[in-house]
Amino acid sequence: MSKIFIALFVLSILLINATGCSTGKSNFRVETVEGFVTLDGSPVAGVTVGFSPVDSNAGKPAVGRTDAQGKFVLTATQGGEFGKGTMIGKYFVSLSKETLSREPTAQELANADKTGVMPEIPIVSIIPKKYNDPQTSGLTAEVVKGKNNFSFDLQSK
Numbered sequence: 001m002s003k004i005f006i007a008l009f010v011l012s013i014l015l016i017n018a019t020g021c022s023t024g025k026s027n028f029r030v031e032t033v034e035g036f037v038t039l040d041g042s043p044v045a046g047v048t049v050g051f052s053p054v055d056s057n058a059g060k061p062a063v064g065r066t067d068a069q070g071k072f073v074l075t076a077t078q079g080g081e082f083g084k085g086t087m088i089g090k091y092f093v094s095l096s097k098e099t100l101s102r103e104p105t106a107q108e109l110a111n112a113d114k115t116g117v118m119p120e121i122p123i124v125s126i127i128p129k130k131y132n133d134p135q136t137s138g139l140t141a142e143v144v145k146g147k148n149n150f151s152f153d154l155q156s157k
Contacts, residue, residue, distance in 0.1 A: 031143050033062065033074040033085035035150035037095060039127065043070025044097065047127060049152075051091040051141060052134040059089030059143070085148065091141045092134035095152060097126040128156055 037047045047066040051074060053059030062085065064072035076086045101122040104112070108119040131137045131154055141150050 028060065028076075028087055030060075030076050030085045031088060031145060032147045033141075033143055033150070034064075034148070035072055035152065036070045037066050037072065037152050037154065038070055039154045040156050041153065043068070044126070044154075045070065047072070047095050047097045049074065050094040050096075050134065051086055051143075052094065053087075054090040054092060054140070059087045059091060062086035062091075086143055088143050088145060091143065092137070093139035093141050093150075093152065094132060094134040094137050095127050095139070095154065096132040098123045099126060100124075127154060 033051070035049075037044050037049060043066070045066055045068045047070070049064045049066065049072045051059075051062040053061065061077045062074040063077060064074040066072045074085050076084065101124045104119055104121060112118045125132065131139070139152060141148075
């Protein structure tokens with residue numbers, strides 16, 4: 001499996017956990033975190049934004065997804081209210097968006113219905129791969145008390 005697929009899988013699990021925990025009482029204070037993601041100056045929809053604490057004892061992971069205008073709102077993945085951000089602290093930031101390199105053909109879909117096996121279609125990264133990993137993205141953020149707003153203008157080259 002590719003590292004990107006594993007990272008997306010982990011982020012999906014974290015998002016599911018965040019949704020499941022949203023109805024209970026918060027066991028830590030979260031601060032509002034939102035912002036925008038652009039690529040070469042243009043907003044990008046569907047980007048997964050991840051905040052990973054620099055010190056795991058001083059923060060909680062959080063994840064969000066950009067809308068059509070490139071806006072995201074973070075959700076703490078443990079113990080916070082849904083859509084309410086994350087704890088005060090310093091974070092490494094990762095950004096990713098992948099898609100299939102092409103759509104499956106009608107024949108491939110028909111074969112998949114018969115066999116239960118989807119065709120192998122390569123996945124391509126819309127966001128440069130260096131941004132997919134919080135350790136290589138070069139992006140950080142410091143969440144402070146109150147409302148936090150971050151903009152990440154990524155460069156394709």
